[in-house]
Amino acid sequence: MNTWKLKFATLAVAAAAAFGMARAENPKVIRFGYPGTGTGGRPYVGGSFVAYARAAGLLEQEFKNDGIKVDWTFFKLAGPAINEAFANKLLDVTLLGDQAAIAGRAGGLNTKIVLATGVRGVTYVVVPPDSPIQSIQDLKGKRVALFRGTAIQLAANRILEANGLSEKDIRVVNMDGLAAQAALASKDIDALFTIGSGALQNQDQGIGRIIYSGKGDDKVIGYASGLLVDGDFEKANPQIVQRIVNVLVKAAQWSSDDRNRDALLQSWAKSGTSYSAFKRDLAGQDVRAILSPVIDDYYRETWKKAVADVKRFKFIRKDVDVDQWIDSRYVDNALKAQGLENNWTRFGADGKAVRVSAVQEP
Amino acid sequence: MLSESKTLILASAFAALHLSAIAAGAQTLPDTSSSNAGRADTAVAAEESAVTSADVQGVQTDLENYKFQVQRDRELKTAQSTRALLVTGVVQGRGGWTEARAATGYHKHTAGEVATALVGFTGNLYRDYEEARNLTYALRFVAAPNGGAAPVSLLDATVGYSLLRSLAPDDQRLDIAFGQQQLPFGLEAQTTDEFKPVITNAQFVGALGLGARQIGLIARGDLFPRVDYGYNYRAPIVQYALGMVNGNGQNTTDDNDAKDLIGRLVLTVPSDYHSWVRQFAVGATYYKGWTNLSALKPGATPTAAATPVVVGLGDRLRTGVDVYYNHHPFGLNYEWVLGEDEANAPGATVSKRNSVIRKTRGQVLTLFYNFGEQFLRGYRAQGRYDDWWPKSLQPFVRVDRWDPDIRAENNELDVYTAGVNFFFAETSKLQFNYNTRVDNAKGTRLGDAQAQIQFGF
Incomplete structure (x- = not known):
């Protein structure tokens, strides 16, 4: 193989390799x-x-x-x-x-x-508007929706712990966010832990009352x-x-x-x-x-x-x-x-x- | 917890209430009891209070129109039932070719048919919002028009109850069901069409009557559920089932006083979702049944015909062992079943029972691999405007051996199947199977191919 052919072959291989790599x-x-x-x-x-x-x-x-x-x-x-x-x-x-x-x-x-x-990140606790629940401590023994396996569960456990409770003190109902909001409206649950603006939306809809907001709560680190x-x-x-x-x-x-x-x-x-x-x-x-x-x-x-x-x-x-x-x-x-x-x-x-x-x- | 329809109605109501709240002015928004959040909320709300009475009237008119439309549609255009109702169905359209020649009549090699058409109704008779100890019902009808006729028959008719609280994944389950239902035997007989890779059942299912429904009471439950919340994965270490049934099959009354018993135990290796032993389980089932033994009673006179009479009860036993390893994307199922059926031999009389026990054995091994996301529950639950159009491919191979009499030599029937399932929508699939059927007794080896489209709703 002469020199120019060798160069051409080398170039072709290099180009093909580069093209392949790029792809x-x-x-x-x-x-x-x-x-x-x-x-x-x-x-x-x-x-x-x-x-x-x-x-x-x-x-x-x-x-x-x-x-x-x-x-x-x-x-x-x-x-x-x-x-x-x-x-x-x-x-x-x-x-x-x-x-x-x-x-x-x-x-x-x-x-x-x-x-x-x-x-x-801020976590809220929402209850039906006419619920007698006023504080985290009042959740004891109540049906509380939280979405297990998500950031909400960790936040909920921190909030409960800061108030002397644990998941064992409430009756946890494992629900995703949309299902929990519907259950709150029909009062099939007594409270729900939620993050972000959904709690404010529940309040606007007249189906929820916020009893806890994590804003500025130094006892509980945000998610x-x-x-x-x-x-x-x-x-x-x-x-x-x-x-x-x-x-x-x-x-x-x-x-x-x-x-x-x-x-x-x-x-x-x-x-x-x-x-x-x-x-x-x-x-x-x-x-x-x-x-x-x-x-x-x-x-x-x-x-x-x-x-x-x-x-x-x-x-x-x-x-x-x-x-x-x-x-x-x-x-x-x-x-x-x-x-x-x-x-x-x-x-x-x-x-x-x-x-x-x-x-x-x- | 809530049905989809209820959620939709509530969502509509939320939307309406939300509009009302805005229309009524932000001053009417309820205050929060959380002081830090409340002050900030009030300040923001005050900025949004510029709503006129014309706005309010407009929203009220929209709401009235919406309410009228919903009420009228519900009354005239919506199917209703006394209790919560879910309607489901499965239809299988099938075409096939075989190189076998029919024994009699026209020697056809191809055929098309609607293999199965099933429609079901399920729901709650009582819904327990406190502990999910629900009272449920199920009613299913099937038409399997093989052989020219198209008889629609009752498949399942049960009422069920959850005896234990079953709100959370880590709750243990115990449900009882009474009525006509599937026996909790092994894997092949219990697997629903959605998850079966192969078009036809293993040979032993039909031969041993395990596919037929039975009428009775069956309890199904589990113990020590292991939940990996990181993946929403639940795997009980022990699953069990116990039941008592007529033993005489579906859509018929009992033919004796002996009730058949069934027990099943499944042990699953405890693991997290990401473990390589995820969904590795070993199961065993035992079915103890009785069947009527008949004999001929001679006629009263030498010329009168003999009449068949029941002279006693014979054993009908089924023993099964299965291994299940479904670790997406691949899976392996193996099942071994032994059947023991007592029957009177020719020559039995009222005074002489003369029964013999015929032992049969079935084995089936299925291997499959999934390309795509069809079987991932979390991936299927997507938020989107359009419908989801998953495309998954599932090649598989199966070896199915049936020995109709263990004592006889070289009489096994083997079916080797290779095929592929193409899932082209969430509940629909196109299946292609090629079977090689080996009859060791006859020394024949025949091939056949089947294509089936199955859709569910």
């Missing part, structure tokens, strides 16, 4: 999960910047030119169903609350947390959530994961900008929960902090405490190493690339601000 690097579809659905099972949700990214189609726009489809799945059975899907390789990326994520990881799921999607990626997907597609995180950091920046608050809540209202309920849920909270994508020491500590509590309440048997699990490289890259390193206040493990946001609130 291997790009999945045809990104399977994105979300725990829960909108009212009536509609495929829109609220309460996070990921929900806004979904409503605005930001990920679809990002991958459109690459021919990569973003396939959203909204799981009625929330976190446990997401773990099942992960275990059977049916999901690549998902938002997930702390307890379900921890249970999945403890059970052997190969996942990574690559982005903070929420921290200091956390994160963006989880399948370990194999992340290993095979690091550049895709980076682009997903880039888009979501941009969505977080837009969502936490006070000037966009009305538009954000309108996008969340596509879920069927009212604008007003979302607005009142956020009222009195540090919205920039709860919509921060930053993985700081407080975020890590929140997950460590969640792991300790989930184990203490005996929801898992094996331990989870949070430092091995959380991978902040992607979000750090995104923040740096978009010049947003100082956009959100960073908190220390004790919850105190260690680097205040450079953004001036209007």
